[in-house]
Every structure is written in C-alpha cells, then in structure tokens.
Amino acid sequence: AQTVTQSQPEMSVQEAETVTLSCTYDTSESDYYLFWYKQPPSRQMILVIRQEAYKQQNATENRFSVNFQKAAKSFSLKISDSQLGDAAMYFCAYKTKGTYKYIFGTGTRLKVLA
Amino acid sequence: GAGVSQTPSNKVTEKGKYVELRCDPISGHTALYWYRQSLGQGPEFLIYFQGTGAADDSGLPNDRFFAVRPEGSVSTLKIQRTERGDSAVYLCASSFSGLGGFTDTQYFGPGTRLTVL
Numbered sequence: 001a002q003t004v005t006q007s008q009p010e011m012s013v014q015e016a017e018t019v020t021l022s023c024t025y026d027t028s029e030s031d032y033y034l035f036w037y038k039q040p041p042s043r044q045m046i047l048v049i050r051q052e053a054y055k056q057q058n059a060t061e062n063r064f065s066v067n068f069q070k071a072a073k074s075f076s077l078k079i080s081d082s083q084l085g086d087a088a089m090y091f092c093a094y095k096t097k098g099t100y101k102y103i104f105g106t107g108t109r110l111k112v113l114a
Numbered sequence: 115g116a117g118v119s120q121t122p123s124n125k126v127t128e129k130g131k132y133v134e135l136r137c138d139p140i141s142g143h144t145a146l147y148w149y150r151q152s153l154g155q156g157p158e159f160l161i162y163f164q165g166t167g168a169a170d171d172s173g174l175p176n177d178r179f180f181a182v183r184p185e186g187s188v189s190t191l192k193i194q195r196t197e198r199g200d201s202a203v204y205l206c207a208s209s210f211s212g213l214g215g216f217t218d219t220q221y222f223g224p225g226t227r228l229t230v231l
Contacts (some may be wrong), residue, residue, distance in 0.1 A: 004156075033216055043203060044117075045157070045222035052216050091156050098214045100145065101170070104156030 002027040004094050006105035013082045014113050020067075021077045021108045023092030031097040034068065034075045039089040039107070048090070051075065053097075079110075087112045116140070118223035120206050126229045127196055135191040135226045137206030145212025146189050147220060148181055149205040157205050163189060164212050196230045203227050 003026045013019035025034070036048040051059045051068050058066050063083075067076045079086055092105040119138045127133050139146050144165055149157035150173075160173040163183045171181070178196075183189040193200055207220040 037222075042224055043205075043227075044224045045205065045207075047219055047221075050216070050219070093156075095214065097216075100147065100162050100209070100212050100214050100218075100220075101159050102149075102157070102220065104158070106154065106156050 002029070002094055002096065002103045004092050004103050004105040006092055006108050008108045009106075010109045010111065012111045012113055013079070015082055015084060017082055018078060018080045019082055019110065021079075021090050021092075021110065023075045023077070023105055025073050025075065025092070025094050025103075027073070027094065027096070029096045033095045033097065034066075035093040035095070035102070036064070036066070036075075036077045037091045037093060037104075038086075039091060041088075045091070049077065082112050084112050084114060086110060118206055118208055118221055120204075120223040120226050122226060123224065124227045124229070126231065128231050129196060129198060131196050133193050133196055133228065135193075135204050135228070137189045137191070137208075137223060139187065139189070139206070139208030140221055141187075143208035143210055143221075144186070145209045145218075146183060147207040147209075148189070148191050149207065151203040151205055151225070153202070160191075160204075162212065169212070193228075196228075198230050201228055201230045 037045045089107045094103045146163040148160040151157045162170040166186045178194045181191045203225040205225045207222045
C-alpha cells in the first residue's frame with residue numbers, strides 16, 4: 001500500500017522569505033503522480049502544483065516549485081517570496097497512474113509572519 | 115464556470131439520527147469522489163462515481179454509509195444511525211473523466227462539517 005508522510009506539523013516563515021515543506025512517500029509503483037494542495041480556513045482544497053514521476057524536471061508554478069527526488073521518494077515544496085495569503089494547511093498527495101484514488105499526508109500548517 | 119459546491123456547510127445532529135450531505139460537481143465532470151477528513155488528518159477516500167454508478171466504494175467505513183448519484187450529476191452521501199466517531203469534514207471532488215491521467219485533476223468543494231453530539 002502507498003503511504004505519504006509529512007513530518008512537519010507546523011512551519012513558520014517571515015513574509016517575503018522562502019520556506020520548504022517536506023513530503024516523503026512510499027510506493028512500489030513506477031509510474032505515479034504527486035501533488036501539493038493548499039487548504040485555507042475556508043476548507044476548499046486548491047491544487048498548487050503537480051509532478052509526473054517520469055519527468056526529471058521539477059515542476060514550477062510562479063512562486064511555487066518542487067524538489068522531486070524519485071530515488072529518495074521525496075517531494076518537497078518550496079514557496080518563494082512568501083505572502084500572507086499563503087498561510088494555510090498544505091497537503092502532499094500521491095496517485096498511481098491510471099487510478100483515481102489520492103493518498104494524502106497529514107498536512108503541514110504554514111504560518112506567515114508579517 | 116462554478117466550482118464544486120456542497121450543502122450544508124455545517125450540520126449538527128444527534129447520535130442515532132440520519133443525515134444527508136449533498137455535492138454538486140462541476141458541470142460536465144463525469145467523475146465524482148467523496149472523502150472524509152478527520153481533525154488533524156488528510157482527506158481519506160470514501161467512494162468514487164463514474165457517471166451514475168459507484169465504481170469503487172471500498173473506502174466506506176461500514177454499511178451505515180451509502181452514496182448515490184442517480185442522474186450522473188449531483189451526489190448525496192447518506193449516513194444512518196450516526197455515531198460520534200462520524201464527526202468530520204466530508205469533502206466532495208469532481209474531475210473530468212476519472213481515468214486517472216495526469217491532467218485529470220480533482221477539484222474539491224468546501225466540504226460539510228458534520229458534528230454528531
């Protein structure tokens with residue numbers, strides 16, 4: 001069975017600084033996808049960034065980028081130039097290619113300090 | 115267009131009562147999913163619909179939980195004889211095809227917070 005682990009329950013970052021959220025996963029599959037979702041207090045999960053396991057290049061979306069280390073089964077999220085609106089719970093998620101079932105981690109609460 | 119919507123936003127009920135939670139997916143999305151998110155946890159998969167049929171209900175915890183999607187659009191999650199342990203946020207998501215491709219992203223609703231007293 002696949003598992004996703006987020007070992008940082010809470011992180012803080014100063015506004016305009018950079019922060020990295022960690023995620024590790026376990027799977028025996030070779031083809032899969034990884035995601036970071038943001039969940040603000042409104043509870044609506046919002047897709048931040050996604051990565052295909054077969055792609056060597058790390059995904060980037062504006063201020064958000066990932067460090068995908070397939071051999072180490074690590075998928076960290078880097079947020080640059082942090083903004084107050086980035087404050088939320090961040091969930092790492094895994095999905096095997098061709099399936100629909102997401103496996104989520106327990107989340108990291110990010111606080112952004114003004 | 116509009117995103118995934120869920121009603122009610124909050125539901126408080128007494129132990130033993132029956133509740134229905136509604137999900138209205140994005141128009142044109144054939145796939146619909148229900149997740150349960152307990153306090154301090156990530157969402158856990160409950161059930162997946164492809165059109166009108168439940169393609170995978172392996173995440174439903176027991177037979178008190180049931181979900182329907184009679185016309186392939188709106189879905190209702192039904193919980194009988196509620197227990198305090200059912201208290202959680204119930205999230206609904208939809209995606210275009212449900213075929214599991216990279217771009218078949220799941221879009222989530224804001225959830226229903228169920229509290230069983």
